[in-house]
Amino acid sequence: MTQTVDSVLLPGHDVPLGRWTTVRRLLPHRERRMIGAWCFVDHFGPDDVRGRPGMQVPPHPHTGLQTVTWLVDGIIEHRDSLGSHQLIAPGQLNLMTSGHGIAHSEFTPPDHPDGMHGLQLWVALPDGARTGPAGFEHHAALPSTTDGPVTVTVVVGSLGDLRSPATVHTPLVGAEIVTGAAARHTVSLRPGFEHGLLVMSGSATVAGATLETGTLLYLDGGRTTVTVETGGPARLFLLGGEPFDEPLVMWWNFVGRSHEEIVEAREAWMAGRRFGTVDGCAAGPLPAPELPTVRLKARDRHGKTF
Numbered sequence: 001m002t003q004t005v006d007s008v009l010l011p012g013h014d015v016p017l018g019r020w021t022t023v024r025r026l027l028p029h030r031e032r033r034m035i036g037a038w039c040f041v042d043h044f045g046p047d048d049v050r051g052r053p054g055m056q057v058p059p060h061p062h063t064g065l066q067t068v069t070w071l072v073d074g075i076i077e078h079r080d081s082l083g084s085h086q087l088i089a090p091g092q093l094n095l096m097t098s099g100h101g102i103a104h105s106e107f108t109p110p111d112h113p114d115g116m117h118g119l120q121l122w123v124a125l126p127d128g129a130r131t132g133p134a135g136f137e138h139h140a141a142l143p144s145t146t147d148g149p150v151t152v153t154v155v156v157g158s159l160g161d162l163r164s165p166a167t168v169h170t171p172l173v174g175a176e177i178v179t180g181a182a183a184r185h186t187v188s189l190r191p192g193f194e195h196g197l198l199v200m201s202g203s204a205t206v207a208g209a210t211l212e213t214g215t216l217l218y219l220d221g222g223r224t225t226v227t228v229e230t231g232g233p234a235r236l237f238l239l240g241g242e243p244f245d246e247p248l249v250m251w252w253n254f255v256g257r258s259h260e261e262i263v264e265a266r267e268a269w270m271a272g273r274r275f276g277t278v279d280g281c282a283a284g285p286l287p288a289p290e291l292p293t294v295r296l297k298a299r300d301r302h303g304k305t306f
């Protein structure tokens with residue numbers, strides 16, 4: 001890990017997701033759990049999925065979070081316990097709000113493109129929203145701006161004058177920055193936000209740090225701009241938000257505030273309560289893993305336990 005005065009380079013680590021997919025996990029990281037309310041960052045691909053099933057994630061529950069699915073390549077079929085059934089293609093947003101509880105499945109259809117590349121992100125819900133109703137939104141068109149070889153698309157939240165139509169519950173931003181050629185581009189930032197820049201493809205120099213594909217640079221709050229330089233085509237994703245002060249207990253697919261809440265969510269899922277069923281999905285529900293023998297601890301965004 002390389003650290004300068006106000007930025008931290010966070011390398012990802014590979015995590016198997018089901019039998020067929022390996023993802024690169026950037027958050028949570030040991031010392032840096034969150035960026036704003038963003039509490040979970042998985043980058044998958046680019047993978048060649050010719051003759052392979054691609055993403056195969058059977059019905060599983062969520063609580064206390066929103067899931068954000070963003071594709072660069074490939075296609076994913078989403079179903080959830082609200083009855084939503086939605087194909088997502090590159091450049092579109094699937095946003096699922098768990099509230100108190102929802103279940104969903106995500107599958108690459110049998111007839112799919114050759115490539116798969118994208119992000120799966122979680123946003124922690126603040127008190128109030130985290131026990132509220134579940135919801136699902138698909139946004140096929142998102143605001144974007146082009147400046148020479150650089151296109152910025154605001155996927156979630158707002159950046160400058162652009163605001164995503166997606167429902168959010170804390171001030172935040174998730175935006176894709178694509179350079180089609182060598183470029184030097186300055187992004188205006190909200191000084192009350194902390195930020196991170198993830199390189200999805202190519203490489204970039206950001207705030208004096210050289211970032212290779214699959215790395216995330218954390219940037220402290222107080223910045224009004226960040227300059228991204230690329231030597232050729234590259235794709236980055238900007239994450240940011242107001243620092244999230246509530247310590248979280250994150251276990252399996254649940255985000256809660258206490259050990260007891262997680263135990264209760266797990267029991268409800270295993271008993272077929274609270275989360276509903278995912279109709280139309282051929283695969284059976286994913287059983288929850290066993291809980292650890294020690295109590296789950298809440299951690300704040302710096303990793304401090306409570």
Ligand code: MN
Pocket residue numbers: 060062067104253
């Ligand atoms: Mn999920």
